[in-house]
Amino acid sequence: MIDGITHWLIGLGASVRAGVTRLGFATRFMIAVFKASGPTFARPRLLIHELYHAGVLSLIIVLMSGLFIGMVLALQGYETLVRFGATEAMGVLVALSLVRELGPVVAGLLFASRAGSAITAEIGLMKTTEQLAAMEVMAVDPVARVVAPRFWAGVISLPLLAALFSTLGIYGGYLVAVKLIGIDNGAFWGQMQAAVDWRYDVGNGVIKSVVFACAVSLIAVFEGFDATPTAEGVSAATTRTVVTSALVILALDFILTVFMFRGSAVG
């Protein structure tokens, strides 16, 4: 019995220690990425190349999801609002939920699974095939050459993708609310504009998406760089990128929402 508890405690301690060590590695890695970021902006060609892979290739999935989520929001919102005779508030409902929450969060989740996993797999594969080691021997810092451009491409892409997601979502909501259900066009936009504050709602939404972008990009490049250099190692790292990113996005979203919007929720 005592033995069992001791065994369990030892296991717990070991996993906590491993977790903390990894967190430390990730932090040091982040500092290294920031230090090595100078050349990324001095040579925009690499950054543009990665922007294409992280941003442009994620466009379709983000735009389509945004459109559909906006349409579903409007349909479901109508069901509720019509009971209170407040269907004119549809614009507010759609815009606020997209700009504050769904835009940054869902775009972040989609980005993690589309671009984040690809970044991890790519860097992991470069490690497995000794391409990173080859760079190091050629006196080229792989963090500056491979990791930093991908990190910054992610940081730049996600806020833009989140804004596009929200925009398409609002358009989808408009299609359903105004064109399909027949809510007054002026009321839809007018109420939205009266209720949504550009700094408070839109600005905080953008801040959220920037924070998520940093988190997801860092997780993606770190998992790739830290992957065990085997086929199984890379596939495990790719999975970890998606799972960790999702959890981190949701946790950060809660924390940010508490700080940003608590004022209006309470009083």
Place this chain on the structure above:
Amino acid sequence: MNKRTIDLWVGIFVAIGLSALFFLALKVGNLLNFKEERNGYELMARFENIGNLKPRAPVKSAGVVVGRIEKIRLDPKTYEAEVRIHLENQYQFSRDTIATIYTNGLLGEQFIGLEAGGDSEYLKDEESIKKTQSAIQIEKLISQFMFSQAQKSPDTPDAPTGNAAPAAGVKKK
């Protein structure tokens, strides 16, 4: 994939991404109006009770949005609510303007309505609106109604005077 195609796509991506941001700020978030507001002026108004009024709620005159509520605080000496109102420069109000807290529909959000008076002088930045009317509280209305009903009926020996008491009286019945 050659460099020009990649450049083109990245250019398109960044351009539509930025225009989406502008769309959200301008069309959805009404940034243009906000800029006008920044050029406005601020007034103070004191209310006995503000009900559910919140910061950033609209200030309307004759139903037109003319400004927003900037800040709400409780005056620790008089126990009145002190509301800071931001108004656009193009709207000037006379010194005897009445500020009233209205509710949008039965359950909607609350806002401040301004009714201009006849004074020839206008309110200036940082001045106070003297005449205010507090929010109508539905609970209070109901209790007043109950109270008057209770007084009319003869079989109630002790006429309640407080706000909460009429409810108890109703229960006794």
Place this chain on the structure above:
Amino acid sequence: MFSSSASNGATAEAVGSGVNNDSPTISLDNVSFGYTKERSILSGISLKVPRGKLVAVMGGSGCGKTTILRLICGQHAASTGTVNVNGQSIASMSRDELFAHRRKLGMLFQFGALFTDMTVFDNIAFPIREHTDLPEVIIRDLVLMKLNAVGLRGTALLKPSELSGGMARRVALARTIALDPELVLYDEPFAGLDPISLSVVGQLIRKLNDALGMTSVLVTHDIAESLKIVDYIYFVSEGKVVAEGDVASIKTSNDPFVKQFVNGEPDGPVRFHYPAPPLTEQFAEARP
């Protein structure tokens, strides 16, 4: 601060090359190394590589051959002992000096390690573009020259995935020598090649070494091909040098390890069985 350290490096280099004209380019002196304290990969290894020579380090799989290369290019630091290149200890190098050292060094990785997202041309241009400001016209000529040297000028616009194993190895070789290194390290250059590609790569290694005046270290377990091309051979087993000699003396050696290795005998100084208790004992254990 930066300029002073750079000039220090330059003087050290000048002094080093002046003193060490006759002495070996690379020398490992009683070097030990292990990823963990419990298990050491190299235990007190010493070897010398003279300037302009092609030296092979041979041994079974997992005996620490690749680790020797990583020590020489400074990716790992020795636990004890010193690794000297051109008379300067790797351990004493600053980060800038280490990068300067690596710029004069080429390494061919086991499976080529070509960058999969670039064409053959860009792969070879990569080190040139990273370390020089040459105009694109000159880079093009340089790349085509290197590709011509390995006989693959026609593949310039292909992706590495479109090459056969042997061609990929030769492209990697061209990339390794792109900046005309003084010192080239080969990590298993023959692994997984067919006999024709194998002897093509072998001949290229020898020819490049002589033509460009490079010093080369070849880590391999391919004894037949090595005997054809190298100047000197070290045999490494269990983290130590167990035999050494030039090609003629290796061929006639009576050393049991060398004989086992050259003839490919399954049992000898290198045991067939992984250490274990005798079979009869272990059978007996299970039965009470």
